Amino acid sequence: MHRGFASLLLSLSLLVLAACGGRAPKTSGAEPGARLLTEPQYRSIIADVFGLQITIGGTFDPLVRTNGLLTVGASLARVTPAGFEQFDRMARSIAAQVTDPAHRDYLIGCAPQDVARPDDRCAEQFLGRVGRFLFRRPLEREELATRVAEARRAAVELGGFYDGLAASLGGMLVSPSFLFVIDVVEPDPDARGSMRLDAYSKASRLSFFLWGTAPDEELLRAAAQGELHDRRGLERQAERLLAAPRMEAGLRAFFDDMMAFEDIARIEKDSIIYPAFSAAVASDAREQTLRTIMRVVLEENGDYRDIFTTRKTYVSGALGRIYHVPVDRPDGGWTPYEFPEHDPRAGIVTHVSFTALHSHAGRSSPTLRGRALRELLLCQKVPDPPGNVDFSKFNDPHSPARTARERLSVHALQPACAGCHKITDPVGLGMEHIDGAGQLRTAESGVAIDARGSLDGIEFADVGGIGPAMHDNPAAPACLVDRMYAYATARPTQRNERKYVKYLEREFARDDYRVPALLHKIAISDALYAVRPPVEPSPAFARNTP
């Protein structure tokens, strides 16, 4: 997937030079905050620090999708008591695995003098090394001493060095310093009266943006030596991260979030109506779309908008049965596949990951599909249905209406519904040649489907027309820029950043909609690291606060 990285870097450099003519609008960012790790970030960090063999059980509290992203929702999240209980359970389990006989020899890196007794030297060595990656900064001397003391005390109480070490490590894994990505600010020496993110906070922001995980050794070193406050040092690190194979995982994490793929794990279909749909189909559908996007935007460094029209994709055995296409490896693995010219399926909107995810268990849904397309891919807000909406006519099994278009035409006559359905249904009805499981069809209930649709003034005859309509819709690349910037900052975009986002949209177009160029631009921008000094509480608030 990464054979083009050398040329990619070269072209990035040229793009940067070319872009020097345009000045980026200044931003003042947002107040420093703290963001809860998302589930993918948590899992990535544990895998990076301890290896993939450490399993993570338990469930994560759901995050509220905010501004289209769970990552942004994490900036508003709090840990509930039940959520903390889950974190605690996971922490204990991870710590127990790390210190168990199967893993301790190569994960701990030192051995105690006596396994039945505390060993401060080994505990300090391990906790100091691991803590630096978990907290994304070196531990303060006192902080480390406290962790070592915990390990010592627990070793005495529990009767063994490794039990003590597990207790202390478990404590670190439920610490706010691990669970929250905290913006630490310091006075900006280059702008009197202003604040800036400290080097480690910058490192975290860069790493979570590009790799979806905590900073690695080299990035922490660069932070320690102050290189991230220097433009060339920052560029060097950003380009290193962009050129690394790990970049793909980071970009996948972004698109996984943008496409709301976390819902795929909960997808259920009626097995009588859709016998070919299975859990394997759902899981592979997510992977198919991510592979397709990665090929366009990363492997080929192509035009982002091509993800809506590309006929090239990948299929697994399970997906082959849904798409009715042959696969080379029916027993597992992926087969590159290109839908032929006469096939209406092209682009990610026709993938199972979109059409089946945004459908009901037993039938398609033009409304859900239209809404998802507008909200996820065009960043347009579609209001929720009113609480008193009457679905009886729509759901009436004895209704003479045989197709979704006929049912919706009756339902949308209700004034309370008509407004939103005008936004969602014209495009959603254009996808009716794909059923609720993602399979092509020509008829519903024995009636030929009229799959004409339209999107923002572009009319098309069937689902084959949606890709080009999306490709040419200016809201699509603008939406990506909006989401990408919000994902990078991991917080809602501020009013003072709107001009900057508009600037990025223009730059994205100038760069022929190349995603790596956009990533690079954001990664080395001042805007990504800008912080406003926290607002002091008003005197009245301060007086009334105990």
Added chain:
Amino acid sequence: MRGAFCWAILLPCATVATAAPRTLGFVITTWNIAAYETRFADECPLGLNPGYDELWWRGLSKPDRAKFTDNGLKSRLERYFVAIRRGPNGEDVCMNPTSVKDPPLMLVEGEKSYGMDLDGKDGVATGKSCPHQEFTGLDGTPGVDNQLYRLLGCVYGFRSYGQFEANENENRKSNGKGMTLIEVTGVDDVRNDPDVRVTIYRAVDQYTLDGSGRFLPYGSYRIDVADGKPRYSSTLRGKIVDGVLTTEPGDVNLPFYGNYTYMNRFLRDLRFRIKLADDAASAEGMAAGYLGVDQLMFYVGGLGPIQSSAPANCPSIHVAAYEVADGHPDPKTGRCTTLSSAYNFKAVAAFIVHGESQRYADGWFDRVRRFISDLRASN
């Protein structure tokens, strides 16, 4: 609009008259001996045949019955290994069917049968056949040849409520061995095409089933390959008329697995009649041809303990098989060596995977051989 939906190789599309010939693929899901059974087994006026266990039991004295069956407490399965070795020197009578002289097999005496007219004659001897009585098809077609049905139609284990047939299909479903692929190439029109080719392959991939164990169409199946060539690839000429595909007769190697026996089943003068579903997502049909008596007895001899719950008696079948054999006389003895036979089958649409990807479909030995070959080349 219909023109826009000619995307899949399996779907009919009459509007694209100039399109390149397409390929239809199917995987056979069930395969059964075409046996016509009446509700009260009228086709077997003398009743159904006794199995090996009944014949063994008849030959035992009362004290021996008690001795060999733990006073009658041993089940048929438990006593199988004693009962089947009732040859004069303890021979397994299925492996050595000529070691005993058993009562003659009661044959089907009904007049009707499924099947096809294989010899084009009225059962008279020709250079290629032996005299035999012919059946009338259920639709009144005269001259139906199906001596396999005449032979086995009154054997409990081979009837629809016996176990052999159901077990065969279940075996294939559960372990995927002996799965047969049918590929129809050169199809210009799936409703009417005067010239197509039908090739039989063996699949190496398992059936694709839904959560309830039902066969799913449109699975992909790689073909069994040895030394870069399909292990099975018999081809017949055919034509499609009103959605019914018929082939000319030809010798065909059919992969077969059932009742724990794997074999290459060689069927001579085999022909197919396959009714394609309108959407070509499924098909059902009949295959009819000549099955060698030796091949049949290899299979029957290997049935083993399954016979304890599906009675059959190998020595009686062996003798009768040669008596009713109607095809391919031995040039030296003049005795016929094959049985006319017919089989009903069902199939679902499948993608048959050829080409470069076949390297993955090689058997284990092929892969090891290739690995060693590569290793030598690299040294």
